[in-house]
């Protein structure tokens with residue numbers, strides 16, 4: 148029986164709010180707690196454009212559908228581990244094994260050229276680089292800095308490296324500004340209500 152996928156198909160540029168490879172990668176499924184989260188890795192071409200826009204490759208060997216499946220599996224494993232870390236729970240062994248397997252493969256390798264350097268990679272190499280980044284974060288002192296964005300519905304995880312650990316949003320340009328604008332509107336509404344009442 149055909150069932151419509153709950154995932155909306157969107158073709159647009161990817162977002163990199165955190166500046167951490169693996170955390171931005173888990174953000175390719177946006178608004179995770181919505182009924183219809185927004186899936187960005189909808190096709191091999193979309194996966195390739197993520198690798199390209201992330202800056203880890205100059206050129207990726209065209210991905211196939213199996214690469215998209217592997218990417219989504221890796222992403223969900225990383226997300227599960229991040230969630231466990233945020234909840235103070237032990238890491239799930241299956242998710243750890245999946246991330247470790249991906250990291251064990253060769254990663255992307257820059258090559259020196261006369262014009263500078265160049266990085267050509269396969270999807271598996273690019274995913275290995277993402278997995279290694281996740282291991283660095285989840286297995287090191289930075290794990291203590293993990294937070295989830297405070298904007299309701301965003302669900303993006305990030306590392307709070309701000310002084311005093313006071314960062315509230317995955318990115319100020321998006322979520323921070325939206326929340327500030329909402330707070331401003333609420334304040335104005337309140338003020339006009341007080342003025343009307345007075």
Ligand SMILES: [Zn+2]
Nearest residue numbers: 296301317322
């Ligand atoms: Zn956010």
